[in-house]
Amino acid sequence: MTHFRIPILAAGAVVWRPAGATKEVVLVHRPRGDWSFPKGKAAFGEPLAAAAVREVREETGLSVVLGPWLAGTRYDKDGWPKVVDYFAAVTDPATADLFTPSTEIDEMCWRPLDQAAALLSRPADRLVLSGLERRTAMTTTSVILVRHATMQGDKRDWEGRGKERPLDAAGGAQARAIAAMLSAYGPSRIYSADSRRCLETVQPFAAATRLTVCSDKRLRGRHFHLDYALQIAGEAMDAGRSTVICAHKEGLSRLLTEMCRHRADDVPTAVTIPKGGVVVLHSVAGKITDISQHLAT
Structure with a gap:
């Protein structure tokens, strides 16, 4: 039989900053045990770009400006398909120290690209990270x-x-x-x-x-x-x-x-x-x- 399913739409960002010859990116830790990029569901009628900025702010305290779309990931959550679109983003340095741990996000860190790739829990997120390396040389x-x-x-x-x-x-x-x-x-x-x-x-x-x-x-x-x-x-x-x-x-x-x-x-x-x-x-x-x-x- 056919099975048509409308996915849950979500958005997030790979927030980065220069770090010598490489870049550092923001990762967040969720109490259930995984490291990922800041992300979350879009509200009803909310554009994905706006959802990405809001979710980064809510999960990390960072104010960001988006760059290009990097990649999308798709997986099942509780039996329902979920699609997450990720954008590159740069942050306002004035908001760098505004993170407050919560029941949803208990830790945030900046990591160089190689360390971030090793820390990420989902293989699909590592592909998103590689998109940042390939496509974003500097702020756009x-x-x-x-x-x-x-x-x-x-x-x-x-x-x-x-x-x-x-x-x-x-x-x-x-x-x-x-x-x-x-x-x-x-x-x-x-x-x-x-x-x-x-x-x-x-x-x-x-x-x-x-x-x-x-x-x-x-x-x-x-x-x-x-x-x-x-x-x-x-x-x-x-x-x-x-x-x-x-x-x-x-x-x-x-x-x-x-x-x-x-x-x-x-x-x-x-x-x-x-x-x-x-x-x-x-x-x-x-x-x-x-x-x-x-x-x-």
């Missing part, structure tokens, strides 16, 4: 492409100006999920098309971080100016300044293709970002090394 910069969330009514029935069409209730929920997602990557600048739907999509994140939204017609619909968008994204990567760009479907697809054409080894094939979709371009020294795709639901 994120250029985050965001397509606006869902809107009120139907385009054909909307009687006002197209740029004034607002988000609907589902779009508002998507915008709040996007804010949590963006916070995980720690961007310091926000650029948006001047359409209401784009501005409302980034508003929750802007309000939470007190960042100013740079609104511009040149990021909207048929007015989209590719050279302007490429300048924003390119300068962000070259300066090492993580940045958000919120725009419409066609413009974002062109921007993604051109950024990869000039700054990556591979060009994605016909990527269309859905409403509420987020594409994170991770770069090192101005070169795109990884791409992460998320969807706010």
Whole structure:
């Protein structure tokens, strides 16, 4: 017989810091007897990137900013499948000594990569660790492409100006999920098309971080100016300044293709970002090394 099972979704992070010629990573010990990376179940509707940051903070006291996705692990827990997605992460040194033992996590430590591999209890976690060695040479910069969330009514029935069409209730929920997602990557600048739907999509994140939204017609619909968008994204990567760009479907697809054409080894094939979709371009020294795709639901 067939047996279809929806997995429990969880997320965690491999938190690292430079240590001479190598790296050190954070491991946590659970009282049941295993050493692993900080991780935990995502709350209902919580983006996995946000869940990873929250779980690291709850289990270790560390505030982190995510880098690229590293790997996923899958195993059964109490007869139910569980999938854990892991991201690379760097931490704020000011939170390094905030760990408090609990009934869930009784010990935390920093270990060099070779010692960490020997200490980890699950073979699958050692594969995740090898992904950090292979893919993350140093801290990455994120250029985050965001397509606006869902809107009120139907385009054909909307009687006002197209740029004034607002988000609907589902779009508002998507915008709040996007804010949590963006916070995980720690961007310091926000650029948006001047359409209401784009501005409302980034508003929750802007309000939470007190960042100013740079609104511009040149990021909207048929007015989209590719050279302007490429300048924003390119300068962000070259300066090492993580940045958000919120725009419409066609413009974002062109921007993604051109950024990869000039700054990556591979060009994605016909990527269309859905409403509420987020594409994170991770770069090192101005070169795109990884791409992460998320969807706010």
